Amino acid sequence: MPGFEFFGAEERKEVNDVLETGILMRYGFDGPRKGIWKAKELEEAICETFGCKHAQLVSSGTAALTAAMSALGIGYGDEIILPAFTFVASFEAVLSVGAIPVLVDVDDTLTLNPAAVRNAITSKTKCVMPVHMCGSMADMDALVAICKEHNLILLEDACQSIGATYKGKKLGTIGDAGTFSFDFVKMITCAEGGVVMSNREDVYINTDGYSDHGHDHKGGLDRGADLHPFIGYNFRISELHAAVGLAQIKKLDNFLNLQRNNNKMLRQILAAIPEISFRRVPDEAGDSCSFLSWFLPTEAITKAVVAELKAQGILAGNFYWFVNNWHYISKWDHLKNAITLNHLHPDLKTAVMHHANKDFSASDAVMGRCISTAISLLWTPEQIKVKGEQMVTVINKVLKAQQVTA
Numbered sequence: 001m002p003g004f005e006f007f008g009a010e011e012r013k014e015v016n017d018v019l020e021t022g023i024l025m026r027y028g029f030d031g032p033r034k035g036i037w038k039a040k041e042l043e044e045a046i047c048e049t050f051g052c053k054h055a056q057l058v059s060s061g062t063a064a065l066t067a068a069m070s071a072l073g074i075g076y077g078d079e080i081i082l083p084a085f086t087f088v089a090s091f092e093a094v095l096s097v098g099a100i101p102v103l104v105d106v107d108d109t110l111t112l113n114p115a116a117v118r119n120a121i122t123s124k125t126k127c128v129m130p131v132h133m134c135g136s137m138a139d140m141d142a143l144v145a146i147c148k149e150h151n152l153i154l155l156e157d158a159c160q161s162i163g164a165t166y167k168g169k170k171l172g173t174i175g176d177a178g179t180f181s182f183d184f185v186k187m188i189t190c191a192e193g194g195v196v197m198s199n200r201e202d203v204y205i206n207t208d209g210y211s212d213h214g215h216d217h218k219g220g221l222d223r224g225a226d227l228h229p230f231i232g233y234n235f236r237i238s239e240l241h242a243a244v245g246l247a248q249i250k251k252l253d254n255f256l257n258l259q260r261n262n263n264k265m266l267r268q269i270l271a272a273i274p275e276i277s278f279r280r281v282p283d284e285a286g287d288s289c290s291f292l293s294w295f296l297p298t299e300a301i302t303k304a305v306v307a308e309l310k311a312q313g314i315l316a317g318n319f320y321w322f323v324n325n326w327h328y329i330s331k332w333d334h335l336k337n338a339i340t341l342n343h344l345h346p347d348l349k350t351a352v353m354h355h356a357n358k359d360f361s362a363s364d365a366v367m368g369r370c371i372s373t374a375i376s377l378l379w380t381p382e383q384i385k386v387k388g389e390q391m392v393t394v395i396n397k398v399l400k401a402q403q404v405t406a
């Protein structure tokens, strides 16, 4: 998954262009910047690479989600339906705009279960936010249909699936808006950064202003002459960060090719074990392959395999999300107890705390049996073979012990 594995001369060159002029800010200083506009250039490259009309760079993926929600008019009293398996940033953004996160079950796609989305719709529902986890996609046809039917906003959190596609369209460009994160461990990195993509001009104009203190960017050469038609914040990206991303986006096709090859090789090795099944991918051809996600028959077997991988010192890179602090509802006590540093509106607090008593057994049945193996871009075929065979040995050992005790 991570572009940081290929940090090199190209990134240094782009950053040096900025250091030469010393204009580290993305707006203004038209003279001294000598034609260097890295953020603008990266936004254009994003539109071209992912096939969207508009792109607004911001300071992080979390900022991108927050800006997108505000731009789409999501706020106080609105419910947003999102999956119980995601990164904490997804619900952080919802809370930051004062809206109500409604977490629902995932299925064997590791993303929103469309039936669970339907069940969660109320008169307050304003938006459905699929999160395309671990390099692959949600069932977008089903979710698009639900949103059309109920007149809901569709916002894609594609932070983990840069470059993946669904029926020929890039993830993040299918809904009303979509976001990527360019943090340090994402498919392409800016060190820190994010983007809001949209085909809607109103969304673009709103994110452009919202991420820069409400500036309308119509003051010409004088930033001070910009007006502020609404209240914004500072979620700007710097030229230094954008410069890194500009070098990285040019490497994306190479990253995807390497990742898909490495993923396929590892998958072939694991597939030799009949008890293993793989994540359901609604459009196999579009998988970015940043992870290989696989299932064992039971939670007990999965836990035993995780323990044995750990005992043998080869757990690194294998993620058992079910007990992971950052990605699954089971460990989000801070959310379930609505622990915030400032006061939440009492109604919002009640709605958030509702998650403590909610039944996520359908998600548990999926996540309890799932391990995701992160795919490195740097693996050699020989290393993949060794790694795969080590994993097979561990899994077979656990399965055999299980048969003996059964």
Ligand SMILES: *Cc1c(COP(=O)(O)O)cnc(C)c1O
Pocket (backbone or CB within 6 Å): 060, 061, 062, 063, 086, 087, 089, 090, 131, 133, 157, 159, 160, 181, 182, 183, 193, 194
């Ligand atoms: C990384 C990530 C984010 C947020 O990105 P940051 O740039 O780290 O703020 C949001 N959603 C998902 C699913 C992520 O993986």
